[in-house]
Amino acid sequence: MKTKSNLFLNAAALAAMMLATTAALAQNAPAAAPKFLFDENPAHSAGRIVRAHETVTVTPRDGGLDVVVAGSEEGYPGFSIEPADGKPWDLSPWGHVEALVKNTGEGTLGIHLRVDNAGEWKDSPWNTESVWLKPGEAKALKVIFGYQYGRQPGYKLKPEAVTQVMFFTGKSNKARSFRLEGLQAGGPAGEKPPVNPAHVRETPPGGVIVGAGAKFEHPPKLEAKGDATADWSPRKTVLVAVPAGKKGSATVKPGLGAWHLGPFHEVKVTLRNAGSTPVAPGVRVDSPSGPTDAAVAAKPLAPGAETTLTASFVPATSWVGVSDPNQKHNGGVPGTGAKFESNNANGVTIVVPETAGGAKLEIVAIVASATPAVLPDWVGKRPPVDGDxxxxxxxxxxxxxxxxxxxxxxxxxxxxxxxxxxxxxxxxxxxxxxxxxxxxxxxxxxxxxxxxxxxxxxxxxxxxxxxxxxxxxxxxxxxxxxxxxxxxxxxxxxxxxxxxxxxxxxxxxxxxxxxxxxxxxxxxxxxxxxxxxxxxxxxxxxxxxxxxxxxxxxxxxxxxxxxxxxxxxxxxxxxxxxxxxxxxxxxxxxxxxxxxxxxxxxxxxxxxxxxxxxxxxxxxxxxxxxxxxxxxxxxxxxxxxxxxxxxxxxxxxxxxxxxx
Incomplete structure (x- = not known):
């Protein structure tokens, strides 16, 4: 970037427009008072703005910064803020850098904040976060040290050695503008992002979901559908009941997020008929993209009898591609292959069909497993089809x-x-x-x-x-x-x-x-x-x-x-x-x-x-x-x-x- 100006900000003026830090101070660890990164007086300045791209104009006004980005083919026009004394900032008492940004232009705008350590660009020694703003919209833009791109774990930033922060946008032929206020370091050291339930993945120890040995940070919960009811028994099995002439299902679901069943390729469900009527249940494993094939009892389970059904992640019908080569992208002929994603399982479902006398089932155990494969004798010795x-x-x-x-x-x-x-x-x-x-x-x-x-x-x-x-x-x-x-x-x-x-x-x-x-x-x-x-x-x-x-x-x-x-x-x-x-x-x-x-x-x-x-x-x-x-x-x-x-x-x- 070409240097356009060195600008200094007044911390006292910025104080009136500081971001609220209540959420950061609510962390378990105490947080130091927020640190301003600017002061208009060079004698008290913690940082200065440098390397503004030639298409970027940065103007201090009323305690904030007005930023105008001219339309151009530049990929990432923006500006950098560095320590005024040339030495890296020691931000180790804090957990993040944040600012309030407002879109003052006419179109939707993406604004990116990057916090850097020194190092080779190939190693990407920085953390970056982004916000997208409609015209007139304002949001806090925060980088938590060690997290990036949606607060996912990223480069392990050293907060004691921050060399610069950057603000930039994307390429556009149209002029854009935004206002920046209250840039500061805040939050407790070692701060972590709040847990997004959608991102939680728990692998059941030993594959045990229900039964002896089940141990979860977030215990499973039950969901009944149709005319079924589902309740935990005193011995931590699951009791499922469906009235006569009715049908329904019961699902054992993750307590939070989803289960990561990647270390396994099947789920075995042990069922006991606790009622007086024979019943032929089925089981499947669910994921947002689709379930496994259902495993259904070959014959009705007699009262008092017990059986184990295995829901395999391997589909019963192998994948078949659409023959038309002009389709740019496709996942195959409908009804072939698997839709189930083992690293994103969101339930094990027991399906109970209609019976004349009603059905009562006990889910004795649900265990994910990985039974070793037994290969045909020809594998490794010849191709799978006849020929010379x-x-x-x-x-x-x-x-x-x-x-x-x-x-x-x-x-x-x-x-x-x-x-x-x-x-x-x-x-x-x-x-x-x-x-x-x-x-x-x-x-x-x-x-x-x-x-x-x-x-x-x-x-x-x-x-x-x-x-x-x-x-x-x-x-x-x-x-x-x-x-x-x-x-x-x-x-x-x-x-x-x-x-x-x-x-x-x-x-x-x-x-x-x-x-x-x-x-x-x-x-x-x-x-x-x-x-x-x-x-x-x-x-x-x-x-x-x-x-x-x-x-x-x-x-x-x-x-x-x-x-x-x-x-x-x-x-x-x-x-x-x-x-x-x-x-x-x-x-x-x-x-x-x-x-x-x-x-x-x-x-x-x-x-x-x-x-x-x-x-x-x-x-x-x-x-x-x-x-x-x-x-x-x-x-x-x-x-x-x-x-x-x-x-x-x-x-x-x-x-x-x-x-x-």
Whole structure:
């Protein structure tokens, strides 16, 4: 930004317009008196306004600041406020910085407040909050230290070393204006945002929701619908009653927010018929996006008898994609796949059908669990369909180091701004490939000369792909994997196009990577297994992306694919890729398919990677690092009638990064 002026504010004049601090002072810890960050008298000034962008005019008036932003193409026009003495502010006695902002313009306006520490911009050493104001509307804009973007946990700001605060808006060709009053530090040290019930997620210890061992910070509550009643018994079971000739349901709901059932892939409900009439109940697990399939008793439960029904998160009908490739985004054919979100469960419902004599049921226990999967014998040995198949790639990772004639371990990081790739985080041990994510300062691709956005970061991981070294069009691609559990990570097994070309400098000039890997012109990104650890280890995304990543980008798939792990904690995921068809498998069972003329027709290469973030993840928790994405093997088969001369290995010099 260009410096326009250095302006000083009068603390005494601002005092008349200070924000109310009653809520902040109500915190459990005592709060120091609010600290003004300005004074018009330089001898008493705590701060000054600097670096106002050339399109921004800041004018002191009546104890506040009038700010006018001229229309321009500038992305984030605004101004900064720094300590007057050049030394960082020590705001450690307080918990937040806040101001009152009023939209004095004609259109809706977004105003952003950022509080900074010193540091590299790549590390984003700041906390930011925003408000949106209608014309004439005024609101408090507050940044609580350590929280940002809707008061979610963020960068752990050091309040004892605040280097500046910034106010800015977004890009607009129209002039905007706002007034700022009462900028101050306030609230108690260590302040936390008020709890938003919608954001509370509780995982029941041991999966126990009802029954022996149930223990909650927020005990469950009951909701009855239809003609049902539901009450807790003295022994903390649930009694459900429905009159004769009537029907209804009872739901055991979280006491606050939702349950995070990500560590599980099923819920077992034990029911006892406490009445005198046989009844065939059903159970399901609910979430705002949709429930699991209902598990219904195979036959009526006799009076006095007990049964356990299992509501699986795995849908009974696997996902099917809409065949029309011109639909930009869709989640599949209605009635296929799962809508249930295990990290956002809001109830377990028992459905009681109509009976002639009425029904009385006791919910003896509700327990979420993760029964290990038992795989068909053919998994890992052959593709799931008949044909003249040949194994074309098999890496069991049995050596001491990864095969660099097959794999690249250095490449660009297009996915986050936090992670650098290092050879030290590509580990072969006990016949497995380990991509380890850890907190470790280093250079991207172990290259001090790297100039990318992740040239030097504090987090490292490994990657392995076969770009320029091995490709295949069509076939069956399979990997056996164990997913990490540290919050905030994004491991995946996927493929991208590689149209190849002459592996020479001249050939690269004519056919650079962005052309070779273009998902248009018959190319496609296959996301075979794409996981966000915030979901829990049994849920992932599979998808198809094509026609680039700009305005023509198209995609379909589901983020609600559930696959249990085997007894060793691994899941085996595969993709059958045939002309006009792609079918995904989990542990040998079909979990999704898409049949369309737009299915990829271009040579492609496999990728195994892990970075942080993702579109619907939780923040990274460095205290849970290191974390490992473990791959037992990757195997690929080709059917004889689909093979082509371009399939297979490519000449290369075994460098850790593809030359071209």
């Amino acid at each position: 198949w040949k194994l074309t790639l098999a890496d069991e990772f049995d050596g001491d180091s990864i095969d660099l004639k097959l794999w690249n371990i250095y490449t660009s990081n297009f996915w986050d701004k936090r992670t650098h790739f290092s050879k030290d985080n590509v580990i072969l041990k006990d016949g497995k490939l380990i991509l380890r994510y850890e907190r470790k300062t280093g250079f991207h691709n172990d290259d001090p000369a790297d100039t990318s956005p992740v040239a030097k970061t504090d987090f490292a991981c490994g990657i392995a792909d076969t770009y320029g070294k091995w490709t295949q069009r069509y076939g069956y691609f399979e990997a056996r994997m164990k997913l990490p559990t540290c919050p905030g990570l994004w491991p995946a097994f996927w493929t991208m196009p590689d149209r190849g070309g002459v592996n020479t400098p001249e050939g690269h000039k004519d056919n650079p990577q962005w052309k070779r890997a273009n998902t248009g012109n018959g190319g496609m990104e296959f996301d075979i297994m794409e996981h966000l650890t915030g979901w829990g280890p049994y849920r992932f995304n599979f998808a198809f992306h094509w026609d680039g990543y700009g305005k023509e980008h198209k995609a379909l798939g589901t983020s609600n694919a559930y696959v249990p792990a085997d007894k060793d904690g691994f899941m085996t995921i595969g993709m059958l890729w045939l002309p006009g068809k792609a079918v995904y498998y989990g542990n040998g069972v079909e979990i999704g398919r898409w049949e369309s003329d737009r299915v990829c027709t271009v040579q492609s290469y496999p990728i195994l990677y892990m970075v942080s973030g993702g579109w619907a993840n939780v923040p990274l928790d460095p205290s849970k690092l290191p974390a490992d994405f473990v791959i037992d093997y990757i195997r690929v088969w080709q059917r004889a009638d689909l093979a082509s001369p371009e399939d297979g290995p490519k000449p290369n010099d075994g460098s850790p990064k593809s030359q071209y």
